[in-house]
Amino acid sequence: MQPLEDLKAAIKEALPGLDFVIGWESGWNPLLATPLFMYAPEDVDKLTWGPFNVNNPATYLSALKGKKVGVVVKGCDSRSVVQLLQEKLIRREDLTVFGMPCTGVVDATKIARKVGDLGMISGAKRTNGTLSVTTHEGSLDIPWEEAAADKCLSCQYPNAIISDHFKGDPLPPTLGRDPAAEQLAALEALAPAELFAHWKDAMDRCIRCYACRNACPMCVCRDHCIAQTRDPHWISQDDTVKEKLMFQMIHSLHLAGRCTECGECQRACPVDIPILALRRKLSSVVKNLFDYQAGVDPNAVPPLFTFQVEEAKINERGW
């Protein structure tokens, strides 16, 4: 795979001027690559690129203030990088971005539903429209549409939005179905009481591990997260749906106009709660009101960081 070799060469060349470069290497499971921190040229040889590079490496960036780091990104990851730059949470001069065109990544949850247990998988390989998964029971061919992450089926940004080193030929946007939008539309069609019952039921599974928060590249409060402060005491330690739902609302509303819909929150959820719908809804509200999409323009100001005296699309006296 020539572009990957070119990318490795570019990283090796840039490495002396950087503290390290973040990318992916093959993980404990062939289906899931794992984050790779490249300090030396021999680390760079472990770098992988392909449908298993699921994690968003931009998640690490806001904690690495003052370090000169490189990051390898997919198109969706680059939106998170752009958004972090917009909010001045990272400095462009400290960052080197490496990119390659992305043809989509797998959704381990979808595959786990088909094979039963991800631990059984001994091999995985994508050939164009099919993902072949090997388990001890034999090989299973899954159509790509049933194996890919929902966001990849209608990806508008397969290439890094910003990059210092981009290898390979840029890809056109993917124009497939948008299952996340379909899911959101199905939810919105429910009556309010049914919809609330849906969330109550879904959030009942939540174990408050905060993986959704920790995996989110835009959750940058770290030790000051209001979900864990006692003063002010926003949510208690009670194991109730109310507290869990309140946490999701904290997470969602703190991402208003900032969420780049990378889907890390839902992917990281160990109990598969479909929380991305909340983010999707919020993004569509922001898109409708302010004609704004997060993480696309490094020079734009996020809509809730500013205001206009006359708002074009807000009719505040409408009721």
Place this chain on the structure above:
Amino acid sequence: MPVLAGRELRIVGFLCNWCSYGGADTAGVGRFTQPTDLRIIRVPCSGRIDPLFVVKALLGGADGVLVSGCHPRDCHYASGNFYARRRLEVLKGMLPILGLEPGRFEYTWVSASEGQRWQHVVTSFTEQIHTLGPSPIKTAFGLGMTTAMSAMPEGGKHAAA
């Protein structure tokens, strides 16, 4: 005697110190009749209102939440209500996905001299909440005690004790 005696719902109102709280006071001084469902929380500015205040109130079982501040261009702090307007409008669009009718939360502007307007705002918002009925969250979380108690003879004193 409140119009809706015995059928009261719980409405939380966040009012800015400089305009709307004064407007509500003006309405009181002018002895304008108002429904009594609203409980007012005074805040320094509508810009102080984190949308999560509203969410917290609604998840806590409030049937409706009303936010009121100074008219745009009239803010005591020059720009607080402009930021508030964007945040609250986003929140308003967001709430329905949680299973809450958009009408359970409204925000508006009332100045300190607008006692009449305050009366109109609080009356029409209360009517709107009564049309929607008790919040689905109360049923889902079993928080319906207030309504259940007020429907009981003696206002449910024994149940409360």
